[in-house]
Amino acid sequence: MSEAIHRATQTITPSDLPRMVLYQRDLPAALRHFLPTRDNILDNETMAQQGFSGSTAERFRAVGRITGYMCEFAAPAPEGDEIPAGYDLLAATVVHLFDDPEGVSRWMDEIFVGEFCARVDQELHPGQRLLTVERLAPSGFADQAVGLRVLQSSEPGPVSSTIIDFRVGRLLGVAYVATLGNCERLALVEQLAHSLERRFVQVALEVR
Numbered sequence: 001m002s003e004a005i006h007r008a009t010q011t012i013t014p015s016d017l018p019r020m021v022l023y024q025r026d027l028p029a030a031l032r033h034f035l036p037t038r039d040n041i042l043d044n045e046t047m048a049q050q051g052f053s054g055s056t057a058e059r060f061r062a063v064g065r066i067t068g069y070m071c072e073f074a075a076p077a078p079e080g081d082e083i084p085a086g087y088d089l090l091a092a093t094v095v096h097l098f099d100d101p102e103g104v105s106r107w108m109d110e111i112f113v114g115e116f117c118a119r120v121d122q123e124l125h126p127g128q129r130l131l132t133v134e135r136l137a138p139s140g141f142a143d144q145a146v147g148l149r150v151l152q153s154s155e156p157g158p159v160s161s162t163i164i165d166f167r168v169g170r171l172l173g174v175a176y177v178a179t180l181g182n183c184e185r186l187a188l189v190e191q192l193a194h195s196l197e198r199r200f201v202q203v204a205l206e207v208r
Contacts, residue, residue, distance in 0.1 A: 064103020
């Protein structure tokens with residue numbers, strides 16, 4: 001990541017974050033028919049409520065996270081009574097704002113990878129057990145990037161979530177796609193994450 005982009009992210013404020021996620025028109029062609037479901041601020045309290053058991057807003061703030069914003073989409077209901085295996089269910093992009101780039105790296109290592117790996121074979125929510133976590137190697141990013149494929153049980157069957165976290169200065173970008181069945185969507189999530197990375201750079205340079 002160039003020093004100019006790094007410096008540009010220093011001027012980002014929470015009010016800039018809604019412009020940094022991807023909306024329906026920005027999604028890859030394979031996801032553009034998805035429908036908006038959530039478009040909201042993700043403060044540390046909300047992150048803790050939605051995170052793993054034991055998560056606290058204080059811990060997230062101590063890592064350097066200030067706040068975030070997300071935009072999530074769901075697939076239209078498929079024709080017929082059953083959802084076929086390999087059917088993409090959800091897609092989302094998220095931007096997190098940190099005090100500094102070091103906080104972003106800590107989050108990627110300790111919170112993202114560390115927490116998922118530590119929870120394998122544990123129940124996340126009633127009826128949902130984390131079955132496996134696989135490390136992925138996303139490519140084409142300007143700075144640090146990590147990926148996971150997470151498989152968990154659910155009532156309709158196992159659900160795979162392919163997730164990429166990447167760093168742009170003091171911004172953390174997250175892109176993910178959840179799919180019914182034991183599937184991997186790395187190429188599709190890379191498209192989503194690369195578009196999100198470009199959006200980060202564009203907005204950071206505009207507000208500099």
